[in-house]
Amino acid sequence: MQTAGYRLSSLILSLLLLALPVEAGELVVSADFPGGSAEVLKVDQRTRSITVCPAGDPQFGWPCWWYFKVSGVKPGETLTVSVDASTLKQANGSKLSANWALPERAAFSLDGKTWKQTGPGTREKDHSRWIQQVDAEQAWFAWGPAFVPADAQALVDRLSRKHEDVTAFELCKTRAGRSVPALVVSQAGKNSDDRMVIWIQARQHAWESGGSWVGRGCIEWAVSDDPLAVALREKVDIYYVPIMDIDNVATGNGGKNQVPHDHNRDWSEMPRWNAVQAAMKALRQFDRQNRLVMFVDLHNPGASSKQPFFYIAPPELNTPRRKAQQDAFIAVCREEMQEPLKLDRSTPSTGPKYDKRWKEISSNWVRSATREHVVGITLETCWNTPHSQPQGYLTVGQQLGRGIARYLKQDPRPSPALD
Ligand SMILES: [Zn+2]
Numbered sequence: 001m002q003t004a005g006y007r008l009s010s011l012i013l014s015l016l017l018l019a020l021p022v023e024a025g026e027l028v029v030s031a032d033f034p035g036g037s038a039e040v041l042k043v044d045q046r047t048r049s050i051t052v053c054p055a056g057d058p059q060f061g062w063p064c065w066w067y068f069k070v071s072g073v074k075p076g077e078t079l080t081v082s083v084d085a086s087t088l089k090q091a092n093g094s095k096l097s098a099n100w101a102l103p104e105r106a107a108f109s110l111d112g113k114t115w116k117q118t119g120p121g122t123r124e125k126d127h128s129r130w131i132q133q134v135d136a137e138q139a140w141f142a143w144g145p146a147f148v149p150a151d152a153q154a155l156v157d158r159l160s161r162k163h164e165d166v167t168a169f170e171l172c173k174t175r176a177g178r179s180v181p182a183l184v185v186s187q188a189g190k191n192s193d194d195r196m197v198i199w200i201q202a203r204q205h206a207w208e209s210g211g212s213w214v215g216r217g218c219i220e221w222a223v224s225d226d227p228l229a230v231a232l233r234e235k236v237d238i239y240y241v242p243i244m245d246i247d248n249v250a251t252g253n254g255g256k257n258q259v260p261h262d263h264n265r266d267w268s269e270m271p272r273w274n275a276v277q278a279a280m281k282a283l284r285q286f287d288r289q290n291r292l293v294m295f296v297d298l299h300n301p302g303a304s305s306k307q308p309f310f311y312i313a314p315p316e317l318n319t320p321r322r323k324a325q326q327d328a329f330i331a332v333c334r335e336e337m338q339e340p341l342k343l344d345r346s347t348p349s350t351g352p353k354y355d356k357r358w359k360e361i362s363s364n365w366v367r368s369a370t371r372e373h374v375v376g377i378t379l380e381t382c383w384n385t386p387h388s389q390p391q392g393y394l395t396v397g398q399q400l401g402r403g404i405a406r407y408l409k410q411d412p413r414p415s416p417a418l419d
Contacts, residue, residue: 024073024074024077025072026045026072027043027071029069030071031252034150034250035148036252037054037055037063037066037068037253038053038054038055038067040052040068049080049082050079050081050082052068052082053066053084053086056207056252056253056254060248060259061206062256064100064207065143065252066101066142066143067143067146068141069140070139070140072137073134073137073139074137075137077134078131078134081132081141082127082128082129083106085098085101088101098127100302102121103383104385105119105130106141106142109146110135110136110139112146115389115390118132142209144209144210144383145213145389147203147243148250149179149246149250155219156182156183157181160183165188166184167184167186169184174273175247176247180241180244180274180275181241184237184238185219185222185238186237195237195291196411197236198237198293198295198408199239201241201279201362202242203243204244204245204262204263204276204299206243206245206249206253206256207255210300211299212242212298213397214393214394214400217393217397217401221398221402222238228402228405229401231405232401232408235411241275241279244263244273245263245273260272264297264360264362266360267361268365280365283366287374290371292370293375293412295362295374296377298379298381299379300380300382304384305380306382307382308342308381308382309379310330311347312326313326313349313364314349322373325375325412332403332406332407333407336399337396337400337403340392341382341385341392373412381393
């Protein structure tokens with residue numbers, strides 16, 4: 001038994017220790033974890049400032065993504081984080097605009113899970129600098145809120161545990177042998193050969209982390225108690241692939257325009273990437289069964305976009321019927337997507353002038369390979385605004401879900417089988 005005197009003296013000792021100022025430790029920057037990407041250019045221990053550049057290999061896509069951890073922080077101190085994007089190159093050796101790598105506000109996290117934004121940074125040519133008080137001994141900084149393969153796995157596992165209608169599955173293994181997690185929301189046994197199918201996917205371009213958050217918002221809404229979601233689940237199966245290009249997300253590479261071509265230029269007769277191959281196979285089958293009604297591909301656009309927008313069918317792939325369905329869908333989305341990010345009225349398309357592999361873009365493939373009533377569409381959610389963080393992205397996803405549900409109140413298939 002301890003004596004009262006002993007307890008008192010240890011209490012005093014503890015109080016004394018608490019009162020002593022914690023020395024600022026040596027700042028250590030690391031990026032050797034899944035999704036990490038940073039080459040450390042300088043750490044100034046005196047001014048508590050860190051300078052990095054993105055470390056992605058251009059062979060594996062635009063090196064605009066960066067994500068690193070800082071430890072040795074004295075809680076409450078202010079760090080200066082700088083990103084030098086002056087030397088970014090594309091795979092062909094030409095310069096990559098620094099705009100892709102320099103958000104006005106960086107993403108930061110004190111636990112590696114909950115992401116916030118810094119205040120606006122200071123941009124000087126191809127460098128940006130953000131100043132952030134850190135109330136923890138470590139912090140993570142990134143181009144945008146991270147969403148790595150473990151987050152995809154955790155999402156599909158959590159939802160399948162929580163909701164009886166959700167089943168997690170593996171879409172495929174990647175070329176590097178990694179698992180591609182996916183899920184399906186389906187009320188098993190209910191008219192299973194006539195139920196409509198929606199396919200939602202994100203991260204054909206690995207760096208565009210916002211897409212996974214938008215998709216998560218959509219699918220979490222779809223399994224919610226919102227009467228619109230309940231009605232949607234009654235008649236529709238919803239597939240979601242949170243990360244298509246798992247390998248480049250895992251290795252912190254950008255993915256976009258990787259060699260020989262990226263996932264969203266791979267929707268051909270001979271797809272190179274396993275996730276694309278598996279998705280095409282599933283979509284073809286659902287379309288053959290006359291079940292597929294919608295395909296949504298989630299992306300982040302260029303730095304100057306301040307509103308979400310849809311890439312719609314180019315005239316080359318449009319028919320009056322296809323256009324009418326697409327217009328009806330966009331009209332309800334326009335009503336839903338008001339706050340905090342308002343859907344842009346502009347609806348560009350990815351036709352022959354956009355890219356020489358335009359036919360191998362996923363939405364275009366869907367538009368040319370599936371029935372006329374199928375809406376294949378790309379949603380680009382802006383990443384460079386104060387709302388381009390988890391809550392804003394999740395909200396856009398919920399609104400997308402409500403748009404889909406309202407659009408599908410009427411079955412768009414011309415002659416659905418009788419109930
Ligand atoms: Zn993209």
